[in-house]
Amino acid sequence: MTAGPLICPVCAAPLAGTTTALCCPAGHHFDRAREGYVNLLPARGRRAVDRGDTAAMLRARRTFLEAGYYLPLLAALYDDIASLLPPASPLARPMDEGSKAEALPLHPSESMLDAGCGEGWYLASLGARLAAAGRPVQLIGTDISRDAARLTARRYPEILTLVADTARRLPLADGAARIVLNVFAPRNPAEFARVLAPGGLLLTVIPAPEHLRELRAVAPLLAIEPDKESELIARLTAAGRLYPAGRTPVAYAMRLPPAAVQALVMMSPAAHHLDDADLQLVAELPAMTITASFVVLRFIRR
């Protein structure tokens, strides 16, 4: 049994891990699913799983992300993370040393939490780059969707994958995360500040107003609120525990074949609302050149 950065979602005591479960000293017990993730939603919150992304949306996103269309965004995130973490120590142990074992990948070390991790591509890719640079971190992915947890845990056993609701208390101890990653997913300013260590980094990614401009003109995507960035900064910094540490715009053109154009619609939140006519329209979308435009916002925990 190993202790790590997790806390019990019921009583907030430290959680210890075995190969089959996570449990706290008070006897709250959370089984590991066959695919390797652990569902930490308290019983009364389990209905909330309906709010997360569907398996079809997650599969569309995986196909799109693994084709590399968002690699420039990944590179920007990596640069921010690498500049925060100390230089590689000669004693650093590569993360994948233990990955052949069947145990939950839970051990004390610097943690990176991806809140709303989806199918896991960003977290796994960043973790692999850090490990290759000799700076391994414990990877923790949370998502409210069980399908997201399933896809993440199956493909990336090195990630400690948890079903958890960002709107509630996150299952991490105070200060347990050196980095919180949050890519197009719901935010909880108080919880992000609580789980970050002093000096830790929150990286949150939002779409810029021109993101997918050409696709928005022809497909039923949801609109981007014009004041999203300033409103988000105000919300994240209101309590004075996170302060803004800069922004990196990432913008480029993507030449996409029809399948990738269609995946972009099917992986977006709009996919929750498509009717038969919309689906027909999406299936007929041609190859297109489409603008990708994101803003990476950095916040430091005081």
Ligand SMILES: C[S@@+](CC[C@H](N)C(=O)[O-])C[C@H]1O[C@@H](n2cnc3c(N)ncnc32)[C@H](O)[C@@H]1O
């Ligand atoms: C647009 S997707 C982004 C996923 C991933 N970060 C990515 O960019 O590929 C939003 C994700 O947030 C998850 N989500 C929605 N509400 C959530 C909540 N309250 N707590 C945790 N995750 C949530 C969804 O299930 C989905 O996986």
Ligand SMILES: [Zn+2]
């Ligand atoms: Zn407990």
